[in-house]
Amino acid sequence: MDGKKLQEFAAARAEELPGAELTHPFGPDWEVFKVRNRVFMLLTPVTGDPIVVLKATPSDGQALRDEYEDITPGYHMNKEHWITLSPGGSIDRALVEDVVTDSYLLVVEKLPKAKQPVDPSNFGKRDL
Template sequence: MNIEDLREYCLQHPFVEEGFPFGPETLVFKVNGKIFLLTGLDNDPLQFNVKCDPEKAETLREQYTSVLPGYHMNKKHWNTVVVDGSVPARLLKEWITDSYNLVAKNRK
């Protein structure tokens, strides 16, 4: 997965908005005005932060060395995923969708 694939996948979800509220180097995806994914455009390899159920967040960190506590985020609810090829794209997409669903269900 590269940044173009990530962007395309995020935008496939209903009511998603993208923007740069933190500056030109951080791409943010929101639903219902709340962030469900953010990524630094300068990261090599690609990394992104996604919201996660707290228990699942811990489990994923234990299972995958490329899943870390959320950088600059609430580490209980957010993971940083380093896209280094160690996790299949289908799982990355699953985690993105999980994050979207967690945020989307908390409608205003």
């Protein structure tokens, strides 16, 4: 997947999430998505390629880095709690949408219950 598509898919998914907002606190080269003023995703081309930086649990982040060559530790972020998605052939749209949603939910679950725009324990789950 090329970098432009990678960022387009990530931004489109973030814009669907309740309470998500796009900000530019670090200037025009950084698109920062927040929920209730807490960052869950960053998009930037400053590395030379358009990348997506997302929050992940340490175990999920490690598993993703082990499985996908285009997922590395978070660029300019805590390497244990953030991952970077880079352009390449190992990432598809479904994975991008899943990790964006997971990052969002990690942030939401740390918010006080009264500020959570969704219930993180059952968001997106359907009755089977």
